Amino acid sequence: MKQSMRGNVLAVVVGCLVMLPSLAAADNLSRFGFSGNAAISGYNNEHLTGVTPLQCADACLGRTWCKSFDYYRNDAACDLSDRSAEDVGGLKTDYAGNPFDHYSVLPSGFSRTPNAAIYGYNNEHLTGVTPSQCASACLGRTWCKSFDYYKYERQCDLSDKSAADVGGLKTDYAGHPYDHHARAPAGPQTLFALKNVGRNEYFNINDEGSYWPADFRLQSAKDESWTVGDTSFGPNVKTFTTSITPGYCSNGSPSNGCPDQYRLCAYSSSGFRARVSLSDGYVGTPSNWNGPECAWIVEDLGNGRFKMRNQWLQTTYGAYIGYLRCSYYYDCTFDYGSGSDTTAHWQLE
Incomplete structure (x- = not known):
């Protein structure tokens, strides 16, 4: 059921939209992913000396701008x-003597157990990735409860099991090559209608193929319920x-048990535009699903309204590309200014 939250919706958006419960972490270091023998080249905002990794983690979490730190193993120092x-396009892994370890703030809802992994139960293997x-x-897979990270190989195994499901973690792997990352069980998600204020219309999925672009339209009806999720970008x-049933299962058959999921993204087609990416059991999950193309920087306007910029466009083009606006019911583009036009203002109902 959609809930009306006009007055305090931005507190939800900017705060914790997925509403995951708090983690009873042993210390703040469990909130960081670990990549051994690696560091970011440059981009050092603050240097700390005479510190442990835990003290660096505490310092990073105490600074709103901090996303990661590189630890000097031999010098008890770190760069925030x-x-x-x-x-920055990845980590540098070829420093002479491998003096650094990299720690990155994990998305909300994850905690790390070092030198441990679930034995077996690997549903999906990813390579060339950070924690x-x-x-x-x-987070993009409803079945995923945890992952084990190969901390020196930039790989991970996603699992539909938690440590509790399998009787605990294995902690005696030779050389301790893995860290286990547990995802907190999600509480009930709040569902919203996504409204464009200037047009006084709602962002809905168009699966009838009668409009261009054929994947969304703005209309007066509140057809779709949207969830708002956290990302690793900030x-x-x-x-x-949003999810729509029936969707398509891996064998191509429609079923209510295999919902189609659609995510709001940006793409380039005669300029930059909004579109929705589809993820389901038949077509799989697109490569941009958890990427910056489908991530939105939310800015509070007050009175339950907000405007949003796209993470990919901001990273690539900076302030040259502005805010998502919908001048037509079938086409949403980006302005080149401050987002003052109300067609660039949004509201969750």
């Missing part, structure tokens, strides 16, 4: 950074996703 590995990318991939960077 406002960048993640994803922001944050694995966490985002897990606390105010969100995803907007």
Whole structure:
């Protein structure tokens, strides 16, 4: 059931839209993913000396701008950074003598257990990834409860099991190559209608193929219920996703048990536009599902309204590309200014 939250919806959007319960973490270091023998090259905002990794984690979480830190194993020092590995194109792994370890803030709802893994029960294997990318991939799969990260190989295994499901974690792997990351059980998700204020219309999925672009339309009816999710790009960077049943299962048959999921994204077609990406059992999950193309920087306008910029476009083009606006019921583009036009203003109902 959609809930009307006009007055306090932005507190939900900017705060914790997925509404995951708090983690009873042993310490703040469990809130960071670990990549051994790696670091971000440059982008050092603050240097700390005479510190442990835990003290660096505490310091990073105490700074709103901090996304990661590189720890000097031999010097008890660290560099705090406002960048993640994803922001800078990856980690540098060929430093002479491998003096660094990289720690990245995990998306909300994950905690790390070092030197441990679930034995077996690997549903999906990812390569060339950071812990944050694995966490985002897990968040994008309704079945995913945890992942084990190969901390020296940039790989992970996503699992539909938790440690409790399988009787605990295995902690005696030779060389301790894995860290286990548990996803907190999700509480009930709040569902919203996504309204464009200027047009006084709601963002709905168009699966009839009668409009262009053929994947959405704005109309007076509240057809779709949307959830707002966290990302690895920052606390105010969100995803907007809706599910429609029946969807298609892996064998191509329609079923209410295999919902089609649609996520609001940006793409390039005679300029930059909004579209929705489809993820279901038959077509799989698109490569941009957890990427910056489908992540939105939310800015509070007050009175339950907000405007949003796209993470991919901001990273690539900066302030040159502005806010998502919908001048027509079938076409949403981006302005080149401040988002003052009400067709760039949004509301969740």
